Amino acid sequence: MAVGTANRFQEFRAELRRSEVRWAYALILPAVLPLLVFTVLPVLGAIGLSFTYFDAFSATMRSAGTANYAEAFGNELFRITIRNTVQFTLGFVPLSMAVGFTAAILLNRRIRGISFLRGAYYLPVLTSTIAMGIAWMWLFQPQVGLVSLALKVIGVTPKDWLNSPFTAMPAVIGVAVWKAFGGTMLIYLAGLQGIPETYYDAAKVDGAGRWQLLRFITFPLLRPVTFYLFIIGMIDSLQVFDLVMIMTEGGPAFRTTTIVHQIYLNAFKFNQMGYASAMAVLLFIAIAVLTYFNWKFFSSSLEY
Amino acid sequence: MAQTRNPRLIPRQELLFQALLVLGIALGLLIAALPFLWMAVSSLGTAGMVIRIGFTWDMFNPLNWSLEPYLIAWKMAGISRYIQTTTIYAVAVTVLATTTSSLAGYVFGRLRFPARDFLFGLVLATMMIPGSVTFLPLFILMLRLPLLGGNDIMGFGGHGLYNSYAGLILPNVVSAGSIFLFRQFFRTLPGDLEDAARIDGCSEPMIWWRVIMPLSGPVVTVVALFQFQGSWNAFVWPLVMSSSERLYTISVGMYSLAYGSGSLTSMAELFQSVLLAASVMAVLPILILFIAFQRKFVQGIALTGLK
Incomplete structure (x- = not known):
């Protein structure tokens, strides 16, 4: 009887823990996802784009190698x-x-x-x-x-x-x-x-x-x-x-x-x-x- | 120490110091306030008076003031529309960013879960990435978002979220700095209350809403004020994200007014006053907020060390 209560108590605690972890991920999603998409991704995008010739409106892209950097320094x-x-x-x-x-x-x-x-x-x-x-x-x-x-x-x-x-x-x-x-x-x-x-x-x-x-x-x-x-x-x-x-x-x-x-x-x-x-x-x-x-x-x- | 000194005998040096101090403070006040006063007085000028004569004492006579520049700015120069757009933008950003940031601050400050420190480190790392680096790729991203604004699955064919409220607001729905601020504050709260709530079967969002937020009035106010102030004054992002006047915020609208929008050149005499009237209207909401919440603003700076 006493053992059963202890088990049930532990189960209850474990369930609380699991729900805490689930909620944690769910609740940071609306903050972390936009940060990844609108801050981290654009930095990667800028690095990628810097090696291309890119026209955003016609969406044509050609590889430029390091020409853009050479252009900057020259x-x-x-x-x-x-x-x-x-x-x-x-x-x-x-x-x-x-x-x-x-x-x-x-x-x-x-x-x-x-x-x-x-x-x-x-x-x-x-x-x-x-x-x-x-x-x-x-x-x-x-x-x-x-x-x-x-x-x-x-x-x-x-x-x-x-x-x-x-x-x-x-x-x-x-x-x-x-x-x-x-x-x-x-x-x-x-x-x-x-x-x-x-x-x-x-x-x-x-x-x-x-x-x-x-x-x-x-x-x-x-x-x-x-x-x-x-x-x-x-x-x-x-x-x-x-x-x-x-x-x-x-x-x-x-x-x-x-x-x-x-x-x-x-x-x-x-x-x-x-x-x-x-x-x-x-x-x-x-x-x-x-x-x-x-x-x-x-x-x-x-x-x- | 003060008692041992004869109070009647203030040393001459001390007197000089006090005089310099008062002079310095007054000079600082003059430097800080003069552009505002000059702007306000010049904006009230009647046709021709301001631009032709410049400084005269007559400008300070209320009998010479006219609200004509304000009426023109509000009705003909489109300031009413810009203010409306800016209000929608700033309120949306403030509500969304304060909500998402406080939720994340709660999770990072109060809950235990795998990869917490890594994820929080990631959030902190994004704080050092400024908008001036990301606005260009972000613009392309918004333009080429798949399946939105006429775009196909590859992001071509339409214009994505370019020139829309969603495009203006979305990249600003969260602020890493605010997450940090909330987390720091939430960590100082005692844990007993939320444990009690948890035992009673309260879910985490309910604890955030019912237990944590009611205890966090001051920090919520600070974050909301800075979010509002920042988005009210925003320039770069609204500038690149809007192609039609409908979406001009006050800063973008005034920029386009100052450089080349043709409708006002016929009134060159009044133009300067109209521009300055628009500036006054752009500054006024922030001024009112500042007067109402001055201590919060100052606290916020001291709290974060952010400018």
Whole structure:
């Protein structure tokens, strides 16, 4: 009798287990299947397509071997694209981090209205790049735009900022920094709030000044955050698209065209799907390398 | 420490520091807010005023404001249609992605089954694959899906899900980042409740719906807000997936408005204001959501470290 009860109890548990496993697979299906079909499969597709000449509309495909990659590395425009992307990265990453860090230091205090201030700094991150790009085009308007008017005060001659080769890229970088620094700020703020107050108190007892607190406590302790933001900033820089599309369309004379912009143009305007895929694969490799460094750094320095 | 110091004697250096601090904060506020204010004020300009004169103090006088640009944007420039499309798209993506991601987060966080860690690793790995790499092959995939949109079994003959709501929405029905967020949160919940429910004969989906979800209000809100915000602002995918204005989201619609759609050029005087009015309308829903849920947005960033 007692044995029978125990058996039945075990059976009941085993049945529960089996049903748990069945449900588990059933319930992750609507998440895992789309990820496989709409994320993993396209990566494989891009790799495959990059070795072909492909026309999506007539659906004709010819093998291209490595011609698309050879084309990329031999192509003057691709070199320009890489140069633009490097320039953008060199401007955007340090600036967005520096501005975000400064904002975090400014707003890391308990004063009235602090959450309103943080919210206001952060708002540009959430808004549509296209909409704010249009607003900034108006700010950069040559004759009556606010940028021209402000610079006139300090004696700079107004010009068509977004259409001249020397100012288009800095303008795009400036707007990108404006759009992103709120996010950097919030991540730095979270980092700052993770530093125990006692460290600062101890240093103050030892007579450390403001700058020394920053230099010897804040900077070193925020290093992981800085590294993370550095990598994420580079990954974002490699993918700039919306802003360039709306503000300059890659111009003037390809001065601000970026990798994703070139992928878009080649695929959807010039119908060079194979070549566009080759560029997408190169972009993917670059992002994968950066992600690897990020992962490597954090799996070695942080305990989760 | 404060008591030992004479409160009347604030050192000059300290005073200077405080002044610089206030100045810095004000400058930051100005930089962050000015484009919004300038956009809003310029969008209210009457015909010709904005584009010809640019900055005048008259622009800030409410008596000079006109809603004409908004009416033109809403009726003639098609913003009402774009907003409608964007709403359908964003709401569908938000509901679907929040549901599928929380289900998967529940399974990965609470259930034991073979290959769990492998599958979860796979989900995490997809997080590093950005849309800018996949949008081109994904476009071809949607165009050539077999048996849909006039396609034969090999995927030829028709246009698949190209230029349809299904094509817009389907690739976004799940978000790996949200799965991760849900899983992290669900792991912190105590196990007793669901065990009790299980003994009572509750099936897993019922436990998810009746026990887990009611305890997860905050994280559901965070995920839903970011899903909505992301799809409201989406540009690349709607751009390549829609060929007719019927399916333009607000971002795509405004892009086409800014570059070359012909119907408005006859009103060049007003054009700038109309564009800016459209921008205001594109930003407004997100602004309202942000004001209503500001703490959730900030929490979400701190929670995930995602931007």
